[in-house]
Amino acid sequence: MAGLTTKLVVYTVLIVFAVAGAVSAISITLAHQASVAAYERHANVLAKTLGEAVLEPLYELNVKQMRQQVSSVHAGEGALRVMILDAGTRVLTDGTDDNPLRGRQFSAPFLRQARENAEWVTRLEDGVIQVAGPVQATADRRLGYVVLEFSTARLDAEWMQHVRLTLLLAGVCAGLASVAAVIMANWITRPIKRLTDFATSIRLGSTKRSVPECGQDEVGRLADAFTDVLNHLDRSNAELKALANSLEHKVKERTQAAEAGNKAKSEFLATMSHEIRTPMNAVLGMASLLEETSLDEEQALYARTISESGEALLAVINGILDFSKIEAGKLELRTAPLDLEELLSGVVRMLAPNPAENQVALRLEYDAGAPKGILGDEGRIRQIIVNLVGNALKFTEAGSVTVRVTGRVADRRAGLRIAVTDTGVGIPEDSLEKIFTAFSQANSTASRDFGGTGLGLAIASRLAHLMGGGIEVQSMPGKGSTFTFTCDFATADDLVTG
Ligand SMILES: Nc1ncnc2c1ncn2[C@@H]1O[C@H](COP(=O)(O)OP(=O)(O)O)[C@@H](O)[C@H]1O
Numbered sequence: 001m002a003g004l005t006t007k008l009v010v011y012t013v014l015i016v017f018a019v020a021g022a023v024s025a026i027s028i029t030l031a032h033q034a035s036v037a038a039y040e041r042h043a044n045v046l047a048k049t050l051g052e053a054v055l056e057p058l059y060e061l062n063v064k065q066m067r068q069q070v071s072s073v074h075a076g077e078g079a080l081r082v083m084i085l086d087a088g089t090r091v092l093t094d095g096t097d098d099n100p101l102r103g104r105q106f107s108a109p110f111l112r113q114a115r116e117n118a119e120w121v122t123r124l125e126d127g128v129i130q131v132a133g134p135v136q137a138t139a140d141r142r143l144g145y146v147v148l149e150f151s152t153a154r155l156d157a158e159w160m161q162h163v164r165l166t167l168l169l170a171g172v173c174a175g176l177a178s179v180a181a182v183i184m185a186n187w188i189t190r191p192i193k194r195l196t197d198f199a200t201s202i203r204l205g206s207t208k209r210s211v212p213e214c215g216q217d218e219v220g221r222l223a224d225a226f227t228d229v230l231n232h233l234d235r236s237n238a239e240l241k242a243l244a245n246s247l248e249h250k251v252k253e254r255t256q257a258a259e260a261g262n263k264a265k266s267e268f269l270a271t272m273s274h275e276i277r278t279p280m281n282a283v284l285g286m287a288s289l290l291e292e293t294s295l296d297e298e299q300a301l302y303a304r305t306i307s308e309s310g311e312a313l314l315a316v317i318n319g320i321l322d323f324s325k326i327e328a329g330k331l332e333l334r335t336a337p338l339d340l341e342e343l344l345s346g347v348v349r350m351l352a353p354n355p356a357e358n359q360v361a362l363r364l365e366y367d368a369g370a371p372k373g374i375l376g377d378e379g380r381i382r383q384i385i386v387n388l389v390g391n392a393l394k395f396t397e398a399g400s401v402t403v404r405v406t407g408r409v410a411d412r413r414a415g416l417r418i419a420v421t422d423t424g425v426g427i428p429e430d431s432l433e434k435i436f437t438a439f440s441q442a443n444s445t446a447s448r449d450f451g452g453t454g455l456g457l458a459i460a461s462r463l464a465h466l467m468g469g470g471i472e473v474q475s476m477p478g479k480g481s482t483f484t485f486t487c488d489f490a491t492a493d494d495l496v497t498g
């Protein structure tokens, strides 16, 4: 705001100065010119009067009388020089007693002009008013000349005085104008400052909405417009807030409903799987008892088919039960000391294909530096590995499946990587994400040949997460895949490892 005030004051003072200066300069100059012109006229009249007064003495060549006339002009008017010249422009008298110029030729340009044109000449040169004119007895008889010179020094001094006075007045005017300008500037800028302060307080979060009184002029209208904008903004804000609230409310309601639905579904699945398992176990038990009775070949085949289908069904049901338990948040891990190498050797032994039927070799490579004794849920770790190795064997026709364990101990924690690498069909890149979601398979036709529900990886990766780890996959279609289970386990020191 100080900026605007300063500008207003400076501009006003400059304008006052400029106008006052210009007006005074013009008026002083005009007045000076007028007084010089008046002085010139006066000198002219004086010269002509003197010319008439010395007509007779010139005629008679009465120098004494001429001197009296001249000295009276000297005394009365304070002239620089007053002279009477004869017809040949020689000095007759200059008004003084000793008259040192007497008899000298006087030839100044203004006199030459008066002589040649037989007229009165008045000139201003270097602050001196020069007048010269002929004294005629008759039209063609010239007796002599009158020469007068007056200094304008007095007029110049008066002029200087005027200039000084005017400057003083201009200074006083500028001072008064400054005071007036400060008052005016404050008067103009005060409402603007009020409005700016108000806007600043709004920016800093003030909830006050009464715009300060800013008058009826442009600033007042600006303040009114500002109020309108503020009110509009407030209304929009309130509407937005209400909308956001209702949206939030709806989202919460729907999330709750979805969560409840999901939970109910998982609970239903868990109960159902559990309920199916009991009669299923009875069927399996009875089938195996039946197999032990004496049956002919055909009957034995039927009984074996019942057993195998029952086992497969039970595996599916177990998968659904596990998955729904995890989804319902009901699966709890049991931690106990275990020997990881022993666990993995067991899995490899159990899953190793019969060399007579299958060309795939299954190997375990346990890094010498990798820790073995850990605290973990043995059953669930086995489930993850069985799944990964089972998939690898299922999708590999020839070549090998390798389980490679690396890792090291730091801060009493065993950081382990268990990588299951196969030389099988591989997985297309766009399916890599999908295979970890429940019931999804990379290639439905292929899976139809191999069987499966698409639950294995979903369960395995969720179990890995529950343990604080994860499962990553890298694959090249046609070349093979590597599934890596990484997890940090607490070390079990008291475990006797071989
Ligand atoms: N080692 C593997 N090689 C090729 N494809 C695999 C491999 N492991 C898993 N997959 C793909 O991921 C899908 C999901 O596997 P998974 O969840 O275990 O279900 P399922 O074995 O019941 O089909 C499989 O159907 C298959 O398409």
Ligand SMILES: [Mg+2]
Residues within 6 Å of the ligand: 387, 390, 391, 452, 456, 457
């Ligand atoms: Mg599987």
